[in-house]
Amino acid sequence: MELLCLEMDTIIRARPDPNLLCDDRVLQSLLTIEERFLPQYSYFKVVQKDIQPFMRRMVATWMLEVCEEQKCEEEVFPLAMNYLDRFLAVVPTKKCNLQLLGAVCMFLASKLKETRPLTAEKLCIYTDNSIRPQELLEWELVVLGKLKWNLAAVTPNDFIEHIVRRLPLPEDKLALIRKHVQTFIALCATDFRFAMYPPSMIATGSVGAAICGLQLDSADQSQWGDSLTDLLAKITNTEVDVLKECQEQIERVLVSNLREGRQQQQQQQQTQRGPSGKGLDELDQSSTPTDVRDVNL
Amino acid sequence: MCRMMATNVRILRRLGSGPTRRNLFGPVDREQLRVEYQAALQKDLEEASRRWGFDFLSDEPLESSDFQWECVPGTKVPLLYRSGKQGLDQRGRQTFREASVSTSGGSVKSPPCDKENIPRTPERCLLNLKNLEITPERRENTGLKRKQTNITDFYQAKRRVVGTPRKSGE
Structure with missing residues (x-):
């Protein structure tokens, strides 16, 4: 028998609770109360x-x-x-x-x-x-x-598991999908145009954008294609057109952010190393947080 | 289009430039901030007073109150909701003493405190602890009130009775 010191400096997490995730009432309650916040x-x-x-x-x-x-x-x-x-x-x-x-x-x-x-x-x-x-x-x-002490607001993140579990997604891609969805949600939070959108719509749009971005929808066109949006819309009771528009908006914001990011990067490079400076990869590595770098894209 | 997204998601993570530690909008006017803070608290307190028909500073129900207030002895509520002398004795008698000394002068409304949850209305600390043990027969006995923590300035903490003259032991 091995003696292990389990007192580590890590956060202990509860496992996902199927009682919460597989019960429709939880999702319905979230959808009912989200507008309050x-x-x-x-x-x-x-x-x-x-x-x-x-x-x-x-x-x-x-x-x-x-x-x-x-x-x-x-x-x-x-x-x-x-x-x-x-x-x-x-x-x-x-x-x-x-x-x-x-x-x-x-x-x-x-x-x-x-x-x-x-x-x-x-x-x-x-x-x-x-x-x-x-x-x-x-x-x-x-x-x-x-805030009237109402702190337990519903966020788009609350919907991720509920949506992802209702989609026929490959098990091995789930972690990556979650990661991308979280990134999209964070992106939306930085942009005021999304501030008045219900969290469920941002979550649904982000899941759509992530699946589309990872090309998981192109593997089996008959299963996905347009029906991905339909399926997503059904899960969170969103209108298909509204959801489509939201997803496209998220993708547009991503593109404009990427463009800005690149420009900034180039500017930084130029100021730091002069126009002939090399080492984009180096800069790229140093400024990318580890948790994203190990996402295999 | 989608293809491009996937390969570039990671760039999002560095939207900003330079070190994270930075001042975004220039120096903060401390004096002004202080004034605004006091005004905001005052406004909150007034709103709470109107909402609950209760003057939280003097610890008295307002004349125009929609609610009928009744006293509840401090011993009947969970420790968490007790404040003033009882609550402070648990945590730090020192702070309490300082607070009551400063109010005996009469003019100091909110003494500086090192903890965010120390009551801001130290007048309450001066009430007689013995009286808190007695359940008052009538609500006119206004001297016998239990204390509140600061948080209750925003929320109802005392038992309120609407429409009925008195309910005891609830």
Whole structure:
């Protein structure tokens, strides 16, 4: 018999519970309550004067990077963005306080979802100490009040398993599909155009985009093809046309993000190494987080 | 098109440029932030007061309350919901003493506290603990109130009775 020290520095996870995943009532309940957690307004037109959509994108990008770097659970970032949007839909906020708000939202989402949540100190460091832990804690209370303490919002991530399990997908590809779906969901959360969409639609569109992107639908055209969208639409009670539009929108946002990413990369290269600089691969390797690099594409 | 997506999903993960640790929108006006924070809390408190017909600062029901409030002794509620003296004794007597000293001066409304959950309305700490053990016969005995934590400024914590004059032992 071997003696093993099982006290490791890893998070112990519960197994997926078939009682929850195979029961239609859970999915139906999620679909019933999800609208309650949407922001009340498209707030850039109505509520906000100082902040603009591109600023939301800036803070969202920063939040995503922090979550990635801290290896937060996948749902922390979309949940934090839900808090941010719901707060901004009711409170006119100054540009200079937007990063504080983003930090507070991550703080709350992390506490709700993680066994080892982000600390206030850490988050303040990520703002380059432009805010103090005391301020973070104070504004946490303000944000909680505005969210009416309703923190357990439904996120697109809540739907992933429910959708994926209802599709005839190859077992060996499931992990990869999940990964891509999560990426698409994170992408949507950075883009304000998706802020008012129900989480189930974002999840369904993301699953569609992931399956399509991985070309799993082309293996057996008779099974998939157009019927993939039909099947997806049926699972989350979404209209086929709406879902198609959503999926296309997700794909368009991806393309524009990729283009921007490439441009940024080229600019970085040029500034760092001069126009004749080599080593795109090197740069690529160094700036790609490990968890994505080991995704075999 | 789809083909391209798959091969490029990973690029998404570096939407930003430069180090993650950065200040996005310039310096924060601390003084202004402080003012806004106080105003926001004040507003929350006022909203909660209107919503529940209860003045959480003086710990008194409002005249115009839609609810009929009744006292519940602190011993009858779970420890979590007790605050003021009882709650603080468990966690840190020191902080409590400081809080009550500062209010005996009368003017200090929210003493600085090192913990986010320390009650902001220290007046409550001054109530007599003995009285909390007695179940009041009538709700007019307003001196006998149990304490609340800060969280209850936002949520109903006291038992409310709508439409019925009194329910005991519920």
